[in-house]
Amino acid sequence: MNPILRNILAVIIGWLVGSFVNMGLIMAGHKIVPINGVDINDMDAMAQVMPTLDAKYFIFPFLAHALGTFVGALIAASIAVSHKMKFALAIGVLFLIGGIMVNYMLSGPTWFTIADILLAYIPMAWLGGTLAVKKTSSTT
Template sequence: MRTFLINFAAVIAGIILGSLVNMGLVWIGPHIIPPPAGLDMTTEEGLKQAIPLLKPVHFLMPFLAHAIGTLAGAILTALLAKKPLKPIAPLLIGVFFMIGGILNILILPSPLWFSMTDLVIAYLPMAWLGFYLVKKMRKPETITE
């Protein structure tokens, strides 16, 4: 039971960190790559109207927010999860954020190329990468209990 609680807390911490990283990158995105002049991207309705007018470069920061947020959450989860380190807890982070990505696509229709790239690369592969990086970082003797 103790292991479950530790792993559960690790997943919650990963979701919180991943969400903060995601929101931070989405927030600074327009400051790095400004949207076309005259578009109101502060509301859901404004975003729906603006998305068809955006160039591919404008989708870079949302993609990076999704990918880096998932990666950060998975790394934290893998670091906090009970040993022996298994991929399930970090992959739960990927699943959580992938569900969010699917809901985002349903609410704010985006170009098919972006939706597919985002769903295929930003979530489960980044969660696996987070697990893999932590596993490689730890010495073999620290991986077992």
């Protein structure tokens, strides 16, 4: 396969799989720790209730953001032909942009926003990229 096409597919597949992981964990979180009396599909209702929620309601969103980014970056770096870490970090930037948007639309507690933005995206993309690069270099 053409290396450029493969690198483009690496980002697309990493972003899609990471997004599925993210949404799967968000949905699992709502089943395990439901927000009683709130329709989770109603953005206005969620925006109103977010500042009042306890820390337990933010465990799954953080895990979703961190693990979705990690898996997406790991896959992108594993598939990419060259510049593996750059593609892993590109996934981190894509997820970071999404995270900033969600934190703006559904602003939760300040501690969560800071932890989410600083820890869930770029560090996890770097970790996923590092593991993929080590895996690739150990098999060659």
